[in-house]
Amino acid sequence: MSKGLIVICGATATGKTALALEIAKSINSIIISADSRQVYREFNIGTAKATQAEQELIPHYLIDICEPTETLTLAEYQEKVQSLIDKNLTKLPLLVGGTGLYIKSIVKGLKIPRVAPQPRLRLQLEALGQQQCYQILQQVDTIGSQKIHPNDQVRTLRALEVFYVTGIPISQQQGENPPTYPIVQIGLDCSTEELKKRIEKRTKKMLEMGLIEEVEKLVKRYGWELPLLKTLGYAEIINYLQGKLSLSEAETEIILHTRQFAKRQLTWFRAYPEIEWFDTTSSNLVENVLSKLNDTVELGN
Incomplete structure (x- = not known):
């Protein structure tokens, strides 16, 4: 099989992980994360990381590859993804996530200066x-x-x-050098009201799964000032733990900030006409996506 890539992108809570698992099972493939926070160990619940069972079901890559105190540069991420694609010539990898710049660095072949932070x-x-x-x-x-x-x-x-x-x-030192292999980009979307419900449901689930306990452990180990603890979902719980918000207020803020974040993600992805959009609430979603893929690239079996 010739080298190629399938991208599954979209706003947070649109079901990218679930779709990717189904597609990967159908074509016997692997999943490469395109999420800028899932690369960090110990940040699990608040980043909606695939569960251990899901990761055992399908090989996942670029999850839990950095310590929370480290920084993964865009150039390093790009190199790791390109290496994985090169090594998996007999499969059609799935690049899955909502970090637009991560995805752009691969599909556009961004030229990134290899200069470490000084x-x-x-x-x-x-x-x-x-x-x-x-x-x-x-x-x-x-x-x-x-x-x-x-x-x-x-x-x-x-x-x-x-x-x-x-x-x-x-x-x-900047510019683009797009890959020569075929790339299919699948975008997941739904109505604003549906996305609001999904975000509310997921936020409640994160709290039930132990988000507060996760943040407490991270604070105990790394302190209050760890930069990752100032990101979406974690910052609000930090404010709760410090007595600045009630739990109800923290939950409301997570939902609000997640909706705002999802809107920014959608604006980013909508700027790329090559993305083929699918309604994530469709009962035939997996079949529709597989049909699109069959028309565009050579699928594994």
Whole structure:
């Protein structure tokens, strides 16, 4: 079989994991996670990670590969996925998740400067202030600066970091080199009301499964300031544990923030016309997706 890739994407709580398991079983394949938080160990319930039973049913990759104190760069993620695709020539891997930039790095073949974070350099740049840093960027990388908002400190610092480490403007190191193998992108969607119900149901399930206990263990081991504990689902429980919110208020905030996040995800994915959209509530979802795949790529058996 020639190399290829199936992408299953969409907003949070649209059923990507469930569909991926069914498709992977049908074509005897593997699942590669495209979720920026599921790469971290111990962050299980709040990231809606596939259960141990599900992971034993179908081989899963790029889940639990980093310690919570580590940082996985986009370049590292891209390299790992490309390596997995190269190694699985007899299968058609499924890239599954809602982190748009992770998926884009693979399907568009983003050229990413291989420059590790430079903490000391960043501290020196931050001390100069955003205005001065941006002015420096305009001088060393005029083209790159035009793509970055003057108030965007994160991208400004990254651009300067890359320039000072390599001596080459980041704008000259970026671009796209799309894979030559076939890629089918499947998007899952549903009505706003249905998605709201799904998010509410999943939030309640996370709490029932022990989200609070998970956060307590993480705080005990890593402290209150661990960056991952400031992300969706965890930050709200932290506020509850610190007495800033009641449990009911924390649950309400998780639901609200998850809906806002889902809206941003959908906006991202809607910008790519190559994604074929399916209604996740359809009773024939698996059959419809398999039919689409059969028309586009050579499936395993």
